Amino acid sequence: MARKYYGLLEGKKGVIFGALNEQSLAWQIALQVYGEGGQFILTNAPIAMRFASLDVLSYQCGNASVVAADVTKDEDLQQLFTEAQSRFGGIDFIVHSVGRSENIRKKTPYENLRYEWYLKTLDISAISLHRMILHALPVLNDGASIVALTYIGSHRIFSEYNDMSDAKALLEAIARNFGARLGERKIRVNTVSQSPTHTTAGNGIAGFDALYEFADKLSPLGNANAEECADYVVTLLSDLTSKVTLQNLYHDGGFSQMGMNERVMRLMELSASAAQPQP
Numbered sequence: 001m002a003r004k005y006y007g008l009l010e011g012k013k014g015v016i017f018g019a020l021n022e023q024s025l026a027w028q029i030a031l032q033v034y035g036e037g038g039q040f041i042l043t044n045a046p047i048a049m050r051f052a053s054l055d056v057l058s059y060q061c062g063n064a065s066v067v068a069a070d071v072t073k074d075e076d077l078q079q080l081f082t083e084a085q086s087r088f089g090g091i092d093f094i095v096h097s098v099g100r101s102e103n104i105r106k107k108t109p110y111e112n113l114r115y116e117w118y119l120k121t122l123d124i125s126a127i128s129l130h131r132m133i134l135h136a137l138p139v140l141n142d143g144a145s146i147v148a149l150t151y152i153g154s155h156r157i158f159s160e161y162n163d164m165s166d167a168k169a170l171l172e173a174i175a176r177n178f179g180a181r182l183g184e185r186k187i188r189v190n191t192v193s194q195s196p197t198h199t200t201a202g203n204g205i206a207g208f209d210a211l212y213e214f215a216d217k218l219s220p221l222g223n224a225n226a227e228e229c230a231d232y233v234v235t236l237l238s239d240l241t242s243k244v245t246l247q248n249l250y251h252d253g254g255f256s257q258m259g260m261n262e263r264v265m266r267l268m269e270l271s272a273s274a275a276q277p278q279p
C-alpha cells in the first residue's frame, strides 16, 4: 500500500546528518521528511562521501544540496551552517544521526580501551551534537526542533556496545542541557532511542544479530525498522510536538519496559535442555 503523506513539514527547512546508504536511519528520515514537504541539506564526513551514494538520495529528495562536513571540525560545521543560511535564510530542524567507535570496529574490550579511540568516539558520537548546535544557533529559527538518534545502551549494559554506551549517555545529557537553555526560543531538543537496526554502524557491533533477535522477541511490537524510525522523527520535527523537549523517547516496540516474556523464556528453556547431558 502506498504511504500516505500529510504535509507535516511543508515550509520547513533543515540539515540532516548521517545518511550513508539506504540502510542508514538518516537516509530513511530524509526520504520521509522530503515526502512531508521538508527541504534540507544532506551532509556527511568528507571521507564517507567516497562510499556514500548521497547523489542518489539527493535526486530522490528533489536535488537536495549535499555538503561535506566532519562533525568533529568547527570550520566544517561553520561552513555548513553558513551555506544553510544562504540557501534557506533560517532553519527549522536538525537531525543528528551520527556515530562511530574505532574500539567497537577493532573489537577492543571495554576494560582495555584505546584512549585515543575512546576520545574520538565521544567526539564524533556525542560532543558533535554540542558543536553542531553551537554553530547552528545563529541560523536556527525560533521554534526549531533538534533530534539526535541514541540507543538504550546509554544507561543499561549491553556488553558489546562498549564505549558507545558512554558516548550515548553524554549525547543524551547534551540534548537535555541544550534543550533547557533553548526553551526561551521555543527550540526543542530530544533524543530518539531506536531499536537495533541493520545498518553499517549497527552491523559493526559484535553479536549484533543475536542482540537484534533478542530485542525483537522481547519487544511486544517487535523491533522498529528504519522507515518506522523515520516516521517517528517526522512527528518530532513537526509542529504537532511543539511542547516536547528534553526527552529521551523510546522507539523500540516496547523493549525498554520489558523484563522477560514467554517467547524468550521458551528459547532459554530450549537452550537449557540442549545443554543437559544426554542419558
Ligand SMILES: NC(=O)c1ccc[n+]([C@@H]2O[C@H](COP(=O)([O-])OP(=O)(O)OC[C@H]3O[C@@H](n4cnc5c(N)ncnc54)[C@H](O)[C@@H]3O)[C@@H](O)[C@H]2O)c1
Residues within 6 Å of the ligand: 018, 019, 020, 021, 023, 024, 025, 026, 044, 045, 048, 069, 070, 071, 072, 096, 097, 098, 099, 100, 124, 149, 150, 151, 193, 194, 195, 196, 197, 198, 199, 200, 201, 202, 203
Ligand atoms: N543501527 C542501530 O541499531 C541503531 C540503534 C539505535 C541508535 N542508532 C544510532 O543511529 C545513528 C545513525 O546510525 P545508523 O545505524 O543509521 O548507521 P550508519 O552507519 O548508516 O550512520 C552513521 C553515520 O555517521 C557518519 N559519521 C561517522 N563519523 C562522522 C564524522 N566524523 N562526521 C560526520 N559524520 C560521521 C557515518 O558516515 C554514517 O553516515 C547513530 O547515532 C547510531 O548510534 C543506531
